[in-house]
Amino acid sequence: MTDFSKTRSLFHMPDGVIYLDGNSLGPLPVNAQQRVMETMKDQWGDMLIRGWNDGGWMQMPRRVGDRVGRLIGAPAGTVIMGDTLSIKVYQALASAIDLVTGQDGQRRVILSDSGNFPSDLYIAEGLIQSLDRGYELKVVAPEEVEAAIDETVAVTMLTEVDYRTGRLHDMKALTARAHAAGALTVWDLAHSAGAIPVDLAGAQADFAVGCTYKYLNGGPGAPAFIYVAPKWAEKARPALSGWMGHERPFAFDLTYRPGDGIERMRVGTPPILALAALDAALDAWEGVDMADVRAKSIALCDLFIAEVEARCPGLTLASPREGTRRGSQVSFRHGEGYAIMQALISRGVIGDFRAPDAIRFGFTPLYIDEQDVVQAVDVLEDIIANRLWDEPRFKQKALVT
């Protein structure tokens, strides 16, 4: 049984804050500062260039990737860290298109849905434009994805958990459907990794990508990850063929030869300080059973929905009511959602706002419990009942929402 009082003690939380935005940026793990300091002082400072060998820096993307892999059902050696999620989407999509087009030149549809995170769609647009070979990004409603998978589809590019509503796609079923139609799959796990049990191998996913600054608490702009199924790892052509993905980076050959399997998805020099912070953050998952996390996450979300609906009139649930159909977050719609969220934040209840009208709350069992949920709704109830959001200062749009 996972000891959530212990995991809670592993994170720094400012006084007076109830943090329901771990789905956007996870909080600081208390051991991360020390780890980054050691990496700076004992490794960068004292080892200098020797850190690449003696500090184990060169293997960090693979070693940390394996640690992430254990949380998403990926076998050792199938996940590697680096870059940002958008870059990883580009790599996965480019390789997937390449593999399918090699098999069937007629397939030209990249299928996604309107609940996907926009950056994934933007990256696909850019790639398609660069390729200039008649590929088409087809964006359907989330509930229409299954029916839209047909023989024209080269690749499905889907985010498992909808960033706005928390709606969950059935990865296994959609992957099977894609494979039956002859397509490959790219899964974005941004709101899945560390939030819900993921079984990439069991679902037979082809490619998967994700970020680590949300439920994995790696810090602002922490490195992303990419998974390539073993069946494709030696066949995938890396579109971003950087030296760290070369078979022998330090031979300095003039021509590219892809490295073994997942290694070819490395691009440039890995970000060691960021990897050190992430590596420390992943310690929090030792001894944690993802089934326990899922059960508590659903309980917290259910409690939040029940409390809000009982006490906060005017808010409309935007997330699936059924716990097993959600990720680890709940959203409500309200025409004054932006101002309501600013009022909440001013009272220490931190969630976020997603245009046009959703206020979004992430529930992260590692450091959030039932009492936090009830207290957060107490504040929300007060703000709604007394229209405390109706102040000019809460309506000024910030750069980042």
Next chain:
Amino acid sequence: MTDFSKTRSLFHMPDGVIYLDGNSLGPLPVNAQQRVMETMKDQWGDMLIRGWNDGGWMQMPRRVGDRVGRLIGAPAGTVIMGDTLSIKVYQALASAIDLVTGQDGQRRVILSDSGNFPSDLYIAEGLIQSLDRGYELKVVAPEEVEAAIDETVAVTMLTEVDYRTGRLHDMKALTARAHAAGALTVWDLAHSAGAIPVDLAGAQADFAVGCTYKYLNGGPGAPAFIYVAPKWAEKARPALSGWMGHERPFAFDLTYRPGDGIERMRVGTPPILALAALDAALDAWEGVDMADVRAKSIALCDLFIAEVEARCPGLTLASPREGTRRGSQVSFRHGEGYAIMQALISRGVIGDFRAPDAIRFGFTPLYIDEQDVVQAVDVLEDIIANRLWDEPRFKQKALVT
């Protein structure tokens, strides 16, 4: 006049080390630890998600980019930080190809040279293969570049300072030659930024990229930069069209619209801890005159060459003898170069080895002086005179050389 005794005091240097590898990884600036700690504790820890607004995180790639820009002759608002150098090469090359092809569909040659850093060549190979439209990567000897620029060339992709020999290309002359032939230029400043005076605007360079972990001392895997000339900034199509380069990232539109000018070269969520370390490192350049740096760099390199040639038989100079034709590094060839370098490192004189036979020494006036040079040659002389390199432990190849 730059006070180099002051700049020297800004870096942590382990006892007994003479560090001549700042061209590979700059040393730890003493203020960087504190800065990263504050970013972790006061911003990530206490501001949490609010750091994106209140901590100024969202503007960091631009603000830090401007600081780098001042060292490379780039006007404010033309440089932005992010990703790795290989990714930035991909972006610059893709955009440059796009711009030229729009003007002249017959140009199909990407011209580079065999002294370019291999990753740049690999990235070009991968891009060309993805584009699949008959582009060709033509790699000539460095001294043949000028003559090879003709009307078939779409883009020249050159590294100003050769990573192995330190040989310097004439950026201004080659850019003028490329423009006269109707081509665009991508300049890699990996071994230029912070090493020599660079005048991107004066040279009329079109695109430039570089890393910040060498002479800019940003730390292992520090973020890269990209420069786009103002004349192209609003015309360049970003191949890696991620959400941070969108005109309005937080509108979450389903279709991409490039941001203003250089902003469109942002891709994913910026690496805040790494940017904080780099930002601190850039403080060392306050009050530093790059002309002073250049004069001292040439003097240090000249002294090193003279001392080695006088005292270390069997080593052949692999760098240009003329100081103004070199970057801030000197290489010598020797058949046992690898073992010699390992023996040097074991005695605290840290340089590096570049296959097949070059031992490489970087001279960084911010923290290296004449006494270091003489002492380093004392050790090298002893190693050569007494064949101290001739031990099995010095011949075992490490992962990273």
